[in-house]
Amino acid sequence: GIQVEQSPPDLILQEGANSTLRCNFSDSVNNLQWFHQNPWGQLINLFYIPSGTKQNGRLSATTVATERYSLLYISSSQTTDSGVYFCAVELGDMRFGAGTRLTVKP
Amino acid sequence: GAGVSQTPSNKVTEKGKYVELRCDPISGHTALYWYRQSLGQGPEFLIYFQGTGAADDSGLPNDRFFAVRPEGSVSTLKIQRTERGDSAVYLCASSLGGTETQYFGPGTRLLVL
Structure with a gap:
């Protein structure tokens, strides 16, 4: 089946710093989504981005489908950005990566 | 409601018991x-x-796991003869179509003792 790899597995930032999270996938996909799972376990959809670039406030994402990767950019990080960020790809069923655990310190 | 809801939020059961987990998707x-x-x-x-x-x-x-959605809205996930390894958070999501954005519920935390 399709493999989804996220890096880094853990990331600690000082408030105000910028970061880039990466998602590599092993096959062409129909769909790619980025999610944030907050400390209470709720998964929040950030981007539906099978290709191209999107921005939403301090967050932006780019997917290069031909090279099978996606990047999530977080600028001016805040403590509320802490949690786990998941990339999920769809080719039939939806496959999640193992996530990047982000901790933003005040 | 506006989002996906799941009940119960927490479920504790004993090994060998049967459990049902419910999901109410976003309308439509x-x-x-x-x-x-x-x-x-x-x-x-x-x-x-x-x-x-x-x-x-x-x-x-x-085959201990089974799910139904008889009227195309609410779904029930059924687990027979639960085992300790079934302990996990069970998440439900819904979308407008098969390749649209998925919206997740808060999950049901199942603990099998």
């Missing part, structure tokens, strides 16, 4: 998904409904 969403998430891991796909029918049940781990 035809696609419904069940996932299972173990501690420290990403969600693992279980089953996908398009309308009333299971379009893909390849993620169900064995």
